[in-house]
Amino acid sequence: xxxxxxxxxxxxxxxxxxxxxxxxxxxxxxxECRYYIILAKDLNYGNTDHLNNIIEEVSRLLDGYYKxxxxxxx
Numbered sequence: 521x522x523x524x525x526x527x528x529x530x531x532x533x534x535x536x537x538x539x540x541x542x543x544x545x546x547x548x549x550x551x552e553c554r555y556y557i558i559l560a561k562d563l564n565y566g567n568t569d570h571l572n573n574i575i576e577e578v579s580r581l582l583d584g585y586y587k588x589x590x591x592x593x594x
Contacts, residue, residue, distance in 0.1 A: 536593045543586045550579055561562040
């Protein structure tokens with residue numbers, strides 16, 4: 521929930537720096553999710569392969585969005 525909420529909040533900010541800051545926060549939240557998936561695997565809560573694939577895809581999308589916004593101000 522935190523990842524898309526921070527993306528949405530950053531989208532509504534007036535300055536590019538603020539937008540990028542909230543995207544960075546979103547990436548931090550994504551890493552928290554990655555940790556929880558590792559923990560779930562370590563605790564044998566089930567197969568986490570599909571969740572890892574989703575995390576990787578979201579990470580790529582978030583990186584691309586960040587770079588696109590960053591390059592628009594460079």
